[in-house]
Amino acid sequence: MISNRALNMPASPIRRLVPFADEAKKRGIQVYHLNIGQPDIETPKEWFEYIEKFKTKVVAYTHSQGILPLREKFSEYYKKWDINVSPDEIMVTNGGSEAIMFALGIVCDPGDEILVIEPFYANYAGFAAYLNIKIIPVTTTPENGYRMPEKKEFEKRISSKTKAILFSNPSNPTGVVYTKEELQTIVEIAKKYNLVIISDEVYREFAFDNKKSISAFEFEEIHDRLIIVDSISKRYSACGARIGTFVTKNKKFYNAALKFAQARLSPAEITQYGTIGLLNSSEEYMKNTLTEYQKRRDVAYEEIKKIPSVVAYKPEGAFYLSAKLPVDNAEEFIKWMLTNFNVDGKTTMVAPLSGFYATPNTGLSEIRIAYVLNSEKIKDAIKIMALAIEKFNNQKKLVGESKVD
Ligand SMILES: Cc1ncc(COP(=O)(O)O)c(C=O)c1O
Incomplete structure (x- = not known):
């Protein structure tokens, strides 16, 4: 009674180890959660002010494309980034997640293919499975700093079914910020x-060392084939608001997405008002947030580089660091950290990167760290992981040796 689609839906690589963390906590172990992109930074106060100010007698549907004052506000916001889009070219969605679904849904039929730079935001695989779309991965490697693959790598994967290229920039999970040349x-x-570009720019603000992340919108010649996926979740530490945007200058794309939007009626009214508050928050807030993430990035990178044989590059953006560890199977190692290891009652949880690849048996030794805790905690968490790697590998060696005996 269950569809193959549902049966084939991949489990989230971020969430599937959670039961092991829960068990550890039951045993009284403190778990440092560096596995999930849920920031600890406070949401701007304007969110709460606007929500409080919002008085109504009826909690109503809104326009399917979102309330006009919010789309106007977004239009102003995008102008600051030289993304000149009118309110009619912006659709408010239930998070960036829904914008991705809309984008894939309007571009692809079941059985169609999309090129995705891997490792990629793991839920792309879930959305593709839901829509019966095939992800064709274009692989990057830790040794190459997860940089953009060469043109020929894309070209050799293109078939008559290929409809779009999907990627995030700055990248989740690698923290790479693509250059204009890339x-x-x-x-x-x-x-x-003749492919559509779906550019997921939800980490736009988070580019470090005074660099600016470049929007795909800067390439005017592709405006007719571009969809920008966006979200306030990370930018304003407002993941629970569930507000994102689907942005395009292509009227046909917009109108097609609007039909999907009408089918789901509307985003929540109150969080749209809260988001106007967020878009009115100070530049100071964003500056401080960026400074804080950059500090954490530095700490995380310094600590991870101390681990012998680790392959890691300094992330340039988002709030993630991907690295190759000197372990054969990172998922097994993470499970082991949660079940068998602690230092003074503390252990660390990171995400296994294999679940961010579509190519089977790839990224097995790699992990993703989300630096969503303060610097002290990140430092402690990575130190614990370093000790764990040593013990894990020593134990494996011993088991291996006893087998040989
Ligand atoms: C690259 C990327 N895109 C989209 C999303 C979806 O975000 P939301 O649906 O919360 O807006 C996330 C969330 O982690 C993400 O990392």
Whole structure:
């Protein structure tokens, strides 16, 4: 009675180890959660002010594309990033998640293919499975700093069923911020093979060392084939607001997405008002948030580099660091950290990166760290992980040796 679609839906690599963390906590172990992108930074006060100010007698549906004052506010926000889109080119969605679903749903039929730079935001696989779309991964490697693959790597994967290229920039999970030249690769391929570009820019603000992340919108020649997926979740530490945007200058894309939006009626009214508050929050807030993430990035990178044989590059953006550890199977190692290891009653949880790849048996030794805790905790958590790696590998060696005996 259950569809193959549901049966084939991949479990979230981030959440599937949670029962082991819960068990550890039951045993009184403190778990440092560096596994999930839930920031600890406070949401701007304007959110709460606007929510409090919002008085109504009826909690109503709104327009399917979102309330106009919010779309106007978003339009102003995008102008600051040289993304010139009118309120009619912006649709408010239930998180960036829904914008991704809309984008894939309007571009692909069941059985169609999309090129995705891997490792990728793991839920792309879930959305693709839900829509019966096939992800064709274009692989990057830790040794190469997870940089953009060469043009030929994309080209050799293109078939008559390929409809779009999907990627996040700044990247979850690698923290890479693509250069203009790297984005040019995608632009050229999209034009040559008539593909849609779905650019997930939910970490736009988080580019470090005074660099600016470049929006795909900067390439005017692809405006007719571009969909930007966006979200306030990370930017304003407002994951629970469930507000994102679907942005495009292509009227046909917009109108097609609007039909999906009408079917789900509307985003929540009250959180749309709260989001106007967020978009009115101070530049100071964003500056402080960026400074804090950069500090954490530095701490996380310094600590991880101390572990012998680790392959890691300094992330340039988002709030993630992906690295290759000197362990054969990172998922097994993470489970082991949660079940068998602690230092003074504390242990660390990170995400196994294999679940962020679509290519089977890839990224087995890799992990993703989300630096969503303060610097002290990050430092402690990675130190604990370093000790754990040593013990885990020593134990495996002993088991291996006793087998040989
Ligand atoms: C790259 C990327 N895109 C989209 C999302 C979805 O975010 P939300 O649905 O909370 O807006 C996330 C969340 O982690 C993400 O990392």
